[in-house]
Amino acid sequence: MKIAVVILNWNGQKLLKQFLPSIVDFSSKEATVYVADNASTDDSIAFVTKNFPSVKIVKNEQNGGYAKGYNDALSKINADIYCLLNSDIEVSKNWLTPIIDVFKKEAQTAIIQPKILDYKNKSKFEYAGAGGGFIDFYGYPYCRGRVFNTIETDKGQYNDTTKIFWASGACLFIRASVYKEINGLDEDYFAHQEEIDLCWRVQNIGYDIKYVGTSNVYHIGGATLQETNPEKTYLNFRNSLLNIVKNVPKKWFLFVVFMRLLFDGIAGIKFLLELRPVHTLAIIKAHISFYKNFNKFLNKRKKLQKKQTYYIHTSIVWQYFILLRKRFETLK
Structure with missing residues (x-):
C-alpha cells in the first residue's frame, strides 16, 4: 500500500x-x-x-x-x-x-x-x-x-x-x-x-x-487565516450554506436553507452587539455570494446521490446556547 x-x-x-x-x-x-x-x-x-x-x-x-x-x-x-x-x-x-x-x-x-x-x-x-x-x-x-x-x-x-x-x-x-x-x-x-x-x-x-x-x-490552527479574520468568517458562512444546497436531502431542503439564513442573521446581530461589525459585513458578503452561486450549486446537487439521514443531533445551536450542553457527551 x-x-x-x-x-x-x-x-x-x-x-x-x-x-x-x-x-x-x-x-x-x-x-x-x-x-x-x-x-x-x-x-x-x-x-x-x-x-x-x-x-x-x-x-x-x-x-x-x-x-x-x-x-x-x-x-x-x-x-x-x-x-x-x-x-x-x-x-x-x-x-x-x-x-x-x-x-x-x-x-x-x-x-x-x-x-x-x-x-x-x-x-x-x-x-x-x-x-x-x-x-x-x-x-x-x-x-x-x-x-x-x-x-x-x-x-x-x-x-x-x-x-x-x-x-x-x-x-x-x-x-x-x-x-x-x-x-x-x-x-x-x-x-x-x-x-x-x-x-x-x-x-x-x-x-x-x-x-x-x-x-x-x-x-497550531489558524496559521493560514486567524479565527478573528473576517475572511474566515465569510468563507465559513458561505461554504456552510453551499454544503446545504448541495447535499441536504430534498424533503428537508427548503426548511433547512430558510432556518440557516435566519440563524445567520442572528449571528450577524450578535457580532454587532459585540462591536465586531466587520464580521457582520462578512456574513452579508457570504450571503451575496451564496445567492450568486445558488443555481450553480443546485445543478451540482442534481448530479449527486443523497442520503436520507445525515445528522446526529437535531440542533447544536439550541443545545449549546439554550440548554447549555457544552460537551459532546451531553448532547442528545
Missing part, C-alpha cells in the same frame, strides 16, 4: 522549517512525503530542496486555495492513500501505523482522521477536527472534543476507532481511488468546509468515514 503524505504550501517556509522535520522523521518508512507548492513567492521550495532532499516537490501553477491546490497536486501523485496534511502540524512517532491498519482491514473505509490536539497545549483538543467531526440537522459542524468554542481536555475519552461524519482537512487520509471517483474537492469552495462536502459525497456513494484515536497529531 503506497502512502503519500502531501503538505500544501503557500509562502510557508517558516512553518516548513518548524514542522517538516517531525513529518519526515516519523513518516519516511511507511510513506513518501510531498510538498505541493501553490505558486509561493518566498524561498519555500529552495529551502525544502536544500534541507530535505527526500521530500518530493509538486509545483502548482497558481494559488488555487486548498481545494484546487490539492486537486492539481494529487493528479500528479501516484499512491493508494493520500494524506492531506496542513503545514502547521506536528506528527508523532508511529502515527501512520494504526491508520494503515484500518485501511488494510476495512475496504469500505475511504477516509480516516487521527486525533487532532492543540500544538500549543497538547492536553487539549484542537478546534479543527478534534476527535472527529459531525453535523447537525441545520448543517452546523462540530466535533467530539469541540462544540462551537468549548474545547475539551484530552483524557483518553476519544481513544477509540469509530465512524464519524466528516474528517478535518487539517489531516485527512483518503483512498486515491475514491478521491478520483468523486472528482476530488470542489474548487468553488476555495478554502474552509470543502472537506465536509468531500466526506458527505463519499458517504453518499456508500463508503465510511472513520476516526482513529490511537494516532495523534498536533495542530
Whole structure:
C-alpha cells in the first residue's frame, strides 16, 4: 500500500522549517512525503530542496486555495492513500501505523482522521477536527472534543476507532481511488468546509468515514487565516450554506436553507452587539455570494446521490446556547 503524505504550501517556509522535520522523521518508512507548492513567492521550495532532499516537490501553477491546490497536486501523485496534511502540524512517532491498519482491514473505509490536539497545549483538543467531526440537522459542524468554542481536555475519552461524519482537512487520509471517483474537492469552495462536502459525497456513494484515536497529531490552527479574520468568517458562512444546497436531502431542503439564513442573521446581530461589525459585513458578503452561486450549486446537487439521514443531533445551536450542553457527551 503506497502512502503519500502531501503538505500544501503557500509562502510557508517558516512553518516548513518548524514542522517538516517531525513529518519526515516519523513518516519516511511507511510513506513518501510531498510538498505541493501553490505558486509561493518566498524561498519555500529552495529551502525544502536544500534541507530535505527526500521530500518530493509538486509545483502548482497558481494559488488555487486548498481545494484546487490539492486537486492539481494529487493528479500528479501516484499512491493508494493520500494524506492531506496542513503545514502547521506536528506528527508523532508511529502515527501512520494504526491508520494503515484500518485501511488494510476495512475496504469500505475511504477516509480516516487521527486525533487532532492543540500544538500549543497538547492536553487539549484542537478546534479543527478534534476527535472527529459531525453535523447537525441545520448543517452546523462540530466535533467530539469541540462544540462551537468549548474545547475539551484530552483524557483518553476519544481513544477509540469509530465512524464519524466528516474528517478535518487539517489531516485527512483518503483512498486515491475514491478521491478520483468523486472528482476530488470542489474548487468553488476555495478554502474552509470543502472537506465536509468531500466526506458527505463519499458517504453518499456508500463508503465510511472513520476516526482513529490511537494516532495523534498536533495542530497550531489558524496559521493560514486567524479565527478573528473576517475572511474566515465569510468563507465559513458561505461554504456552510453551499454544503446545504448541495447535499441536504430534498424533503428537508427548503426548511433547512430558510432556518440557516435566519440563524445567520442572528449571528450577524450578535457580532454587532459585540462591536465586531466587520464580521457582520462578512456574513452579508457570504450571503451575496451564496445567492450568486445558488443555481450553480443546485445543478451540482442534481448530479449527486443523497442520503436520507445525515445528522446526529437535531440542533447544536439550541443545545449549546439554550440548554447549555457544552460537551459532546451531553448532547442528545
